[in-house]
Amino acid sequence: MKEIVFYDGDCGLCNRVVQFILKHEKKNTLCFSAIESSFAKKFFQESGMFAPDLNTFYFYEKGKFYKRSQAMIQLSKFLKFPFSLFRLLVIIPPFARDAGYRFIAKRRRKIGGDFCILAEENQLERFLN
Numbered sequence: 001m002k003e004i005v006f007y008d009g010d011c012g013l014c015n016r017v018v019q020f021i022l023k024h025e026k027k028n029t030l031c032f033s034a035i036e037s038s039f040a041k042k043f044f045q046e047s048g049m050f051a052p053d054l055n056t057f058y059f060y061e062k063g064k065f066y067k068r069s070q071a072m073i074q075l076s077k078f079l080k081f082p083f084s085l086f087r088l089l090v091i092i093p094p095f096a097r098d099a100g101y102r103f104i105a106k107r108r109r110k111i112g113g114d115f116c117i118l119a120e121e122n123q124l125e126r127f128l129n
Contacts, residue, residue, distance in 0.1 A: 006058035009034025069097035
């Protein structure tokens with residue numbers, strides 16, 4: 001299975017993050033799925049995982065789920081320089097990284113406003129529904 005970014009499809013900020021990833025990824029290898037989608041619900045269930053939280057960003061890679069700040073750190077290796085440097089955030093203790101993550105997550109709808117992903121024709125097959 002490919003690497004998959006799970007995001008809140010109804011969140012403007014989350015959709016902007018997906019657009020950012022599409023624009024700055026090294027190769028066009030990542031797949032994307034809204035947490036609310038049938039694909040995500042089935043994928044989480046079949047993986048024996050908990051019910052996903054809409055306030056949380058997930059990244060699936062090599063059979064493992066990462067969430068919150070750790071998901072962003074893992075994902076950053078797929079991004080072009082200088083965004084690949086987000087991996088350096090690993091030096092910050094997880095409790096501090098996730099506190100910052102939760103602060104933004106609680107305000108994400110106000111920060112992001114309304115925004116919908118506009119995938120290009122060659123990107124459509126990377127969105128799993």
